[in-house]
Amino acid sequence: MTIFSLALTVLIGILVFVLFFHISNILLDYFGKRSSKIFKLENSFRVVIFIAPAFIILFVFIIYPVFETIRLSFYDKIGREFLGWSNYAWAIKDPDFRRSILNNFGWLLIVPTLSTFFGLVIANLADRIWWGTIAKSIVFMPMAISFVGAGVIWKFIYDYRGPGQEQIGLLNAIVVAFGFEPQAWLTIPIWNNLFLMAIMIWIQTGLALVIFSAALRSIPSETLDAARIDGASELKIFWSIIIPYLQQTILVIWTIITILVLKVFDIIYAMTNGQWQTEVLANLMYDWMFRGGGDSGRGSVLAFCIMIGVIPILGWNLYQHRKDQKI
Amino acid sequence: MADISIENLNKSYGKTQVIRDFSLNIKSQSFTTLVGPSGCGKSTLLRMIAGLEIITSGNISIDGSLVNDLSPKERNIAMVFQSYALYPHMTVFDNMAFGLKLEKRPKEEIQDRVQEAARILQIEQYLQRKPKQLSGGQRQRVAIGRAITRKPKVFLFDEPLSNLDAALRVQMRIELAKLHEHLDTTMVYVTHDQTEAMTLSSEIVVLDQGEISQQGEPLDLYNKPNNTFVAGFIGSPKMNLIPAKFLSNSSNQVEINTLGSNFTLPKKLKDKNIDAELIFGIRPEDMHLGSDNDYHWQSKVFVTEKLGSSTFIYLEGEKEPIVIEVTGDATIKVGDLVKIKLDLEKTHLFNSQNLSILE
Numbered sequence: 001m002t003i004f005s006l007a008l009t010v011l012i013g014i015l016v017f018v019l020f021f022h023i024s025n026i027l028l029d030y031f032g033k034r035s036s037k038i039f040k041l042e043n044s045f046r047v048v049i050f051i052a053p054a055f056i057i058l059f060v061f062i063i064y065p066v067f068e069t070i071r072l073s074f075y076d077k078i079g080r081e082f083l084g085w086s087n088y089a090w091a092i093k094d095p096d097f098r099r100s101i102l103n104n105f106g107w108l109l110i111v112p113t114l115s116t117f118f119g120l121v122i123a124n125l126a127d128r129i130w131w132g133t134i135a136k137s138i139v140f141m142p143m144a145i146s147f148v149g150a151g152v153i154w155k156f157i158y159d160y161r162g163p164g165q166e167q168i169g170l171l172n173a174i175v176v177a178f179g180f181e182p183q184a185w186l187t188i189p190i191w192n193n194l195f196l197m198a199i200m201i202w203i204q205t206g207l208a209l210v211i212f213s214a215a216l217r218s219i220p221s222e223t224l225d226a227a228r229i230d231g232a233s234e235l236k237i238f239w240s241i242i243i244p245y246l247q248q249t250i251l252v253i254w255t256i257i258t259i260l261v262l263k264v265f266d267i268i269y270a271m272t273n274g275q276w277q278t279e280v281l282a283n284l285m286y287d288w289m290f291r292g293g294g295d296s297g298r299g300s301v302l303a304f305c306i307m308i309g310v311i312p313i314l315g316w317n318l319y320q321h322r323k324d325q326k327i
Numbered sequence: 328m329a330d331i332s333i334e335n336l337n338k339s340y341g342k343t344q345v346i347r348d349f350s351l352n353i354k355s356q357s358f359t360t361l362v363g364p365s366g367c368g369k370s371t372l373l374r375m376i377a378g379l380e381i382i383t384s385g386n387i388s389i390d391g392s393l394v395n396d397l398s399p400k401e402r403n404i405a406m407v408f409q410s411y412a413l414y415p416h417m418t419v420f421d422n423m424a425f426g427l428k429l430e431k432r433p434k435e436e437i438q439d440r441v442q443e444a445a446r447i448l449q450i451e452q453y454l455q456r457k458p459k460q461l462s463g464g465q466r467q468r469v470a471i472g473r474a475i476t477r478k479p480k481v482f483l484f485d486e487p488l489s490n491l492d493a494a495l496r497v498q499m500r501i502e503l504a505k506l507h508e509h510l511d512t513t514m515v516y517v518t519h520d521q522t523e524a525m526t527l528s529s530e531i532v533v534l535d536q537g538e539i540s541q542q543g544e545p546l547d548l549y550n551k552p553n554n555t556f557v558a559g560f561i562g563s564p565k566m567n568l569i570p571a572k573f574l575s576n577s578s579n580q581v582e583i584n585t586l587g588s589n590f591t592l593p594k595k596l597k598d599k600n601i602d603a604e605l606i607f608g609i610r611p612e613d614m615h616l617g618s619d620n621d622y623h624w625q626s627k628v629f630v631t632e633k634l635g636s637s638t639f640i641y642l643e644g645e646k647e648p649i650v651i652e653v654t655g656d657a658t659i660k661v662g663d664l665v666k667i668k669l670d671l672e673k674t675h676l677f678n679s680q681n682l683s684i685l686e
Contacts (some may be wrong), residue, residue: 020666225379229472230426231400239424244416 017053024049036190046267066307073300077293077320084092084211087297097302099277100284103310107264107280112201116250118201119208123216124238126209136213140206142196147203151270158271160184196278199267204260215249255317262309283308329390329403329480329513330355331376336385338371338537345371346537349385353515354530358507362524362587364558369517373483377406377517400429402481405474408441409486411466413458417447419469420454426477433594436610444475444645447509448502450624462496471503475499475510484516500526533557545608555682558608558675564639564650567614571607581676583607586644596685603623606682608675611639614651624667630658640665644679656668 028046072079073087091097122139126132142150159169162232163182167173172182186192219242228239243250265282267272274283281302331353338346344369353359361369374380376387387394390515394402397554405426413422427437445451448468454581458466467487474482488496488501504527518524523533525545531541533556540560541553552558558566571585581594585607617623629648630641636655640646643664652669659665676685 220410220412222408222410223414225377226375226406226408226470226473227414227425228379228413229377229399229404229406230477231429232425236429241414244414247416294538 020038069300077295087301100279100281111261115204118205123212131151142203143206147266148270334386334570337383358514359530360524360528367534368537373517389427404481405479406483407487411470423473432551444472469523480512571605604679606677611650611652613670613673622666628663
């Protein structure tokens with residue numbers, strides 16, 4: 001019944017829009033012929049009619065929330081009393097905030113770089129072996145798993161039991177088998193951040209791999225042959241021909257993963273919940289916004305910081321894209 | 328100064344054999360063209376000489392030394408590709424210098440060699456440009472320049488002119504001929520275009536399904552084709568191949584029946600056992616318009632191709648149309664009945680079973 005009513009809602013929604021476009025188009029045609037004055041405005045009016053629905057949705061769900069977030073960041077816990085810059089002043093002094101920023105930087109530097117690198121290398125190597133397609137499928141599979149699901153899987157890898165007990169965690173089982181002490185991996189500061197990043201790299205390498213595999217096919221084989229005749233080794237071809245050829249693709253993948261990483265939340269929420277110094281901005285924001293009674297002022301400050309972080313990356317990407325189209 | 332010798336070469340992709348027991352000697356400093364229809368194995372052969380394709384069995388030697396297991400760079404060759412295959416992110420200079428930089432040559436030498444190649448090919452003003460800022464002809468010059476700078480023993484060309492328009496193709500053809508004169512190295516050239524083969528080569532090798540159909544100097548192939556394949560491939564429009572019946576053979580005359588009448592050809596055939604069915608070959612330029620009382624055959628025109636300097640007339644034949652070449656000012660229209668006289672000195676007879684020439 002629920003599926004049926006859902007489908008019905010979608011159908012009605014689509015019908016309403018089709019009718020809206022169709023009727024407004026007919027009306028415009030009708031009045032357009034009647035009056036020469038309107039006729040001049042007709043074209044710009046038609047544009048407005050067709051853009052309006054999309055624009056309204058964009059406004060309600062994206063533009064308005066941005067401004068509301070900025071507004072809330074200047075108010076108190078429940079958004080009643082104006083506080084000025086004091087929420088921002090709090091954030092700068094807060095040690096958790098500083099650590100989150102640092103952690104986020106760590107994520108930004110390491111995850112996109114390694115995911116892109118592994119994706120590129122695996123894509124290149126997988127084309128040379130007969131079981132390449134199988135290997136690529138396996139590497140791609142984590143993409144189909146949700147971040148929380150991935151967290152659950154990796155909990156089993158990092159799992160820790162006291163010394164003497166049987167280790168069910170994969171990593172500790174290996175460590176113990178070699179005769180070392182088991183470690184509570186996720187509680188060792190700084191290193192635990194890297195262990196969490198490994199999960200993200202594990203997931204995102206699949207994305208990079210698939211896009212790079214497609215892009216590698218676009219390199220003409222004659223160009224690679226020419227380089228071979230010129231005396232380039234396979235490694236030299238990779239660095240001097242393939243990587244420059246894929247420059248645009250590398251940039252796109254790097255940006256996609258960077259933006260994703262800036263918003264990283266689920267993995268940390270599922271694995272450590274920000275304990276043992278693994279806090280990142282998104283988790284800190286969630287904590288302030290919804291936990292312990294909630295503080296929409298401080299939560300909004302943190303949300304705003306994340307947005308500020310995304311803008312330069314997006315801007316740079318757009319700039320690169322425009323520059324390319326000009327040539 | 329390098330000859331190439333190929334002995335009993337075979338190449339298969341799975342069960343498909345592309346090159347069959349192929350042997351060929353390419354003389355030092357020659358311009359040898361491998362020509363044939365698409366799928367005849369000519370490009371595969373060239374790529375095997377280059378070392379880009381693994382050989383299934385047989386030997387390839389360059390300059391007397393076996394290169395079977397050498398990588399492309401150790402063979403001292405350079406190759407020019409149909410798609411130019413330039414490195415798009417490098418300038419023209421860097422494209423041409425790439426191989427030299429890999430050889431770790433001193434900077435001044437690289438500079439000199441690239442300048443020299445650019446001068447020969449007249450691309451000096453483009454050295455700082457990227458390939459996408461160049462036209463097709465300029466790109467192909469850069470590709471040739473990249474080959475020249477390395478001063479290889481052997482140049483390999485894989486259909487280098489096929490991506491160019493007709494006018495540029497003629498121009499580049501002349502420049503390639505000049506380049507061969509100037510560099511005096513062995514050049515192996517692959518093409519499907521018989522005009523390129525005829526105009527550029529000192530030696531032509533006609534390939535058919537992975538085997539040599541005939542090899543020799545361009546005019547030898549034109550005047551004395553060994554079989555109907557070469558007869559049909561070399562020359563444009565192709566030689567007319569007409570079914571004929573053998574009548575008699577004397578010491579210096581052969582009598583046949585074709586095109587509805589009997590012909591006595593001034594030919595000496597050594598072979599005594601001649602099949603009743605033959606294939607009679609004659610080139611379009613060896614058939615002329617005859618006068619009312621001096622002609623061999625008449626037929627209806629169904630297409631004319633006026634080139635200005637000459638006109639090709641397509642006549643209705645028994646199975647396939649028959650082409651003749653007449654002067655450009657001939658006033659022949661479609662539907663006309665024309666009388667044709669054959670130049671009986673310049674005819675060819677082929678065995679209708681194995682399609683080879685009768686001698």
